[in-house]
Amino acid sequence: MSKASTYKAPIVTxxxxxxxxxxxxxxxxLPLVFFSYLxxxxxxxxxxxxxxxxxxxxxxxxxxxxxxxxxxPLDGSAIITATLMxxxxxxxxxxxxxxxxxxxxxxxxxxxxGGVGKNRFNPALVGRxxxxxxxxxVMTSASVWTAGSYTVVNQLHPFSVFGxxxxxxxxxxxxxxxxxxxxxxxxxxxxxGGIYLVARRRIGWQIPTGLLVTFFALSLWxxxxxxxxxxxxxxxxxxxxxxxxxxxxxxxxxxxFYGMMIGAVAIMCLAGGIxxxxxSYSILxxxxxxxxxxxxxxxxxxxxxTDLPLRVKQTVLITLQIITVSLAVLxxxxxxxxxxxxxxxxxxxxxxFHFFTQQKLQDPI
Amino acid sequence: MFMKIPSLKSVTKKIEITNLADPExxxxxxxxxxxxxxxxxNVGQKVQQQxxxxxxKDGSLVHxxxxxxxxxxxxxxxxxxxLLIQNDFANTVYINKEIESASAIADKxxxxxxxxxxxxxxxxxxxxDANQIETLIINGVECEPYLTADYALMSDEPEKIxxxxxxxxxxxxxxxxxxxxxxxxRELVKVFQSCIDFSDDISFKLLPNTYPQGGELQLxxxxxxxxxxxxxxxxxxxxxxxxxxxxxAIYNAVENGKANTERIVTVSGTGAKKYxxxxxxxxxxxxxxxxxLGIDLNQTDVVLGGPMMGNIVSDLKQPITKTSGGVxxxxxxxxxxxxxxxxxxxxxACPQHLMPMQYAxxxxxxxxxxxxxxxxxDCIECGACQYICPSxxxxxxxxxxxxxxxxxxxxxxxx
Ligand code: SF4
Ligand code: SF4
Numbered sequence: 088m089s090k091a092s093t094y095k096a097p098i099v100t101x102x103x104x105x106x107x108x109x110x111x112x113x114x115x116x117l118p119l120v121f122f123s124y125l126x127x128x129x130x131x132x133x134x135x136x137x138x139x140x141x142x143x144x145x146x147x148x149x150x151x152x153x154x155x156x157x158x159x160p161l162d163g164s165a166i167i168t169a170t171l172m173x174x175x176x177x178x179x180x181x182x183x184x185x186x187x188x189x190x191x192x193x194x195x196x197x198x199x200x201g202g203v204g205k206n207r208f209n210p211a212l213v214g215r216x217x218x219x220x221x222x223x224x225v226m227t228s229a230s231v232w233t234a235g236s237y238t239v240v241n242q243l244h245p246f247s248v249f250g251x252x253x254x255x256x257x258x259x260x261x262x263x264x265x266x267x268x269x270x271x272x273x274x275x276x277x278x279x280g281g282i283y284l285v286a287r288r289r290i291g292w293q294i295p296t297g298l299l300v301t302f303f304a305l306s307l308w309x310x311x312x313x314x315x316x317x318x319x320x321x322x323x324x325x326x327x328x329x330x331x332x333x334x335x336x337x338x339x340x341x342x343x344f345y346g347m348m349i350g351a352v353a354i355m356c357l358a359g360g361i362x363x364x365x366x367s368y369s370i371l372x373x374x375x376x377x378x379x380x381x382x383x384x385x386x387x388x389x390x391x392x393t394d395l396p397l398r399v400k401q402t403v404l405i406t407l408q409i410i411t412v413s414l415a416v417l418x419x420x421x422x423x424x425x426x427x428x429x430x431x432x433x434x435x436x437x438x439x440f441h442f443f444t445q446q447k448l449q450d451p452i
Numbered sequence: 453m454f455m456k457i458p459s460l461k462s463v464t465k466k467i468e469i470t471n472l473a474d475p476e477x478x479x480x481x482x483x484x485x486x487x488x489x490x491x492x493x494n495v496g497q498k499v500q501q502q503x504x505x506x507x508x509k510d511g512s513l514v515h516x517x518x519x520x521x522x523x524x525x526x527x528x529x530x531x532x533x534x535l536l537i538q539n540d541f542a543n544t545v546y547i548n549k550e551i552e553s554a555s556a557i558a559d560k561x562x563x564x565x566x567x568x569x570x571x572x573x574x575x576x577x578x579x580x581d582a583n584q585i586e587t588l589i590i591n592g593v594e595c596e597p598y599l600t601a602d603y604a605l606m607s608d609e610p611e612k613i614x615x616x617x618x619x620x621x622x623x624x625x626x627x628x629x630x631x632x633x634x635x636x637x638r639e640l641v642k643v644f645q646s647c648i649d650f651s652d653d654i655s656f657k658l659l660p661n662t663y664p665q666g667g668e669l670q671l672x673x674x675x676x677x678x679x680x681x682x683x684x685x686x687x688x689x690x691x692x693x694x695x696x697x698x699x700x701a702i703y704n705a706v707e708n709g710k711a712n713t714e715r716i717v718t719v720s721g722t723g724a725k726k727y728x729x730x731x732x733x734x735x736x737x738x739x740x741x742x743x744x745l746g747i748d749l750n751q752t753d754v755v756l757g758g759p760m761m762g763n764i765v766s767d768l769k770q771p772i773t774k775t776s777g778g779v780x781x782x783x784x785x786x787x788x789x790x791x792x793x794x795x796x797x798x799x800x801a802c803p804q805h806l807m808p809m810q811y812a813x814x815x816x817x818x819x820x821x822x823x824x825x826x827x828x829x830d831c832i833e834c835g836a837c838q839y840i841c842p843s844x845x846x847x848x849x850x851x852x853x854x855x856x857x858x859x860x861x862x863x864x865x866x867x
Binding site: 097098099100101103104105107108162201202203204205288291332333335337338381382385386387388389390391447450451452 | 457460597669670679680681682684753755759760761762764780782787789790791792793794795796797799800803804805806807809810812813816825826827830835838839840841842843844845846848
């Protein structure tokens with residue numbers, strides 16, 4: 088009460104809680120988990136289960152040790168992070184690696200930033216990149232991606248009731264196929280998950296739309312110079328990864344710009360010969376620019392006007408910066424030094440936590 | 453994008469206005485929009501009801517709510533001076549000849565001490581010092597949850613509001629009068645239309661039941677399509693917005709020569725046991741109202757005004773002012789503060805298109821520049837961001853701290 092009397096406060100509040108937001112994301116992911124079971128049965132389940140288990144334990148221990156909080160595993164964010172990370176993996180990834188990834192995702196993706204909401208990079212992708220950096224051979228080896236011919240259900244033909252032919256086959260494959268990473272078996276349900284999240288206003292439409300339109304437009308344009316990509320992988324990135332709230336910008340125009348730039352950088356990566364990590368890198372690169380984007384794409388206040396020349400100038404500048412960073416990443420990748428970025432990040436996180444984050448653990452933002 | 457907030461008005465919506473017994477002691481606030489007011493009376497002086505008690509720099513007046521004796525001139529409540537009157541229950545009335553004999557309507561309004569009843573209490577005589585007005589908007593949009601004081605006025609005394617609207621429209625030559633109502637209150641259209649004073653120049657604008665639709669800037673846009681920034685004067689755009697409560701006070705002044713010493717107050721909330729819309733004299737303390745209604749003060753948090761923009765009462769002697777539309781009590785509850793998850797809901801809910809989460813990070817990072825960079829001065833303190841925030845991040849606290857910080861910076865620059 089003493090605090091309350093010093094400022095005006097709405098005494099009524101909406102019933103919306105963080106757990107409700109998290110629950111909707113989990114609902115959107117569930118069909119994908121189901122399809123991963125259909126595709127690779129217990130292997131899928133083991134990977135997802137291991138990731139979640141490792142993330143929860145790490146969350147609990149690390150929250151207690153670093154943040155002096157004991158209730159955070161219950162907020163659902165570790166489950167989402169772990170599942171999303173598992174979605175990018177092969178169902179035949181060795182489980183010790185998955186456990187390592189889940190732990191790193193939580194520790195270096197979230198806890199050392201100060202806890203839920205304070206991370207600057209998508210934790211699921213941080214976990215994945217730690218795995219790639221520490222186990223580069225296994226993560227990209229063909230054996231992990233082709234090892235299993237084990238499938239529970241090989242094909243589903245829901246659209247065959249409408250007849251036969253190329254289009255029907257294509258639609259059936261959109262509904263279900265058994266290739267690729269764990270979260271990529273149903274393009275249709277990836278899209279439906281996205282629609283659900285947009286309809287429930289858990290994510291803005293701006294990021295996925297900006298990303299997908301830019302990506303596919305550019306991929307047509309540069310058809311000849313880019314390697315193969317997975318549509319499901321792009322969707323997974325656009326809907327579930329790029330929209331991670333803390334690591335993406337806050338304003339609508341900022342979100343649109345951010346989504347478009349991810350699409351563009353992903354194409355750059357593909358053109359630069361990055362085979363598996365093009366979505367991951369492009370999202371992580373743009374994560375790094377989120378707070379800058381927030382400062383540029385400030386919405387126009389009621390009744391006021393935007394300084395357009397300034398906005399254009401700033402947009403061009405930041406676009407150039409993004410391209411420069413992307414080129415640098417491409418260069419590192421070309422010379423095989425890219426995993427050093429993860430080691431630099433690791434060192435930075437420890438330094439940053441020790442000297443800065445630690446002092447602000449009680450602050451909500 | 454405005455948000456829907458449960459209106460929670462049904463408890464008091466249909467209750468007719470009734471009188472509330474007067475207290476023994478009145479705490480008349482000595483503050484107008486432009487700062488403190490100077491007393492015109494002395495301690496020990498016997499005053500009659502309606503006698504002017506104090507005057508502000510801009511000419512604003514405040515009048516005696518009852519007859520009695522002045523017992524204090526600078527009683528402090530929450531750092532603001534109040535003039536105390538011991539009620540003698542004789543109810544002798546000072547016949548304020550000045551109001552009646554004033555030739556200009558604007559003078560009558562000033563002499564009657566009328567201030568905007570809906571918002572910040574801007575002196576009406578200054579607002580009405582306008583000409584070349586196209587549209588007079590009557591603000592019947594009570595977008596705060598729970599409050600039905602304006603609704604009660606419109607359904608119980610619509611003729612008075614219409615009369616006053618005509619008086620005001622004539623004063624500054626407005627061609628159209630638009631009564632703005634929320635869709636959920638559309639039955640009021642009929643109520644107004646069946647009045648004798650209803651005429652063709654009056655139209656209605658039904659607005660969605662969203663918050664904060666009744667904010668002046670938002671209302672002007674909805675009715676006229678003009679989007680004007682905070683801090684600009686609507687009259688320069690040919691628009692004047694007046695609250696129904698203000699018009700009611702204008703009617704009393706112009707037609708009956710009565711000063712503005714009472715208003716309608718809604719008593720409601722989850723902690724209230726009795727509800728209603730009451731005619732309450734300015735200066736009546738919150739504790740008196742709650743005692744009269746038998747509401748337990750220990751188990752409730754009390755809000756003066758609406759639940760979104762009102763103040764949580766820290767001193768129950770705090771009185772009803774010309775702007776308090778409600779006394780609401782709520783069962784005490786603990787809200788837990790969590791980390792901001794950057795969901796941007798606060799930005800989506802903000803009627804001014806601001807990014808409220810940035811004010812929280814300005815506060816916790818001690819980054820004063822950020823307040824300016826993210827246009828804090830455009831914030832109308834409507835509370836929508838705080839309402840929607842799923843983590844209870846102290847947004848309003850950041851905003852009010854930021855505003856006082858900027859103000860003190862401005863002052864130091866001026867020196
Ligand atoms: S209080 Fe200010 S920042 Fe918050 S929603 Fe209202 S205008 Fe926007
Ligand atoms: S609504 Fe609350 S949690 Fe969401 S961005 Fe705003 S301050 Fe953060």
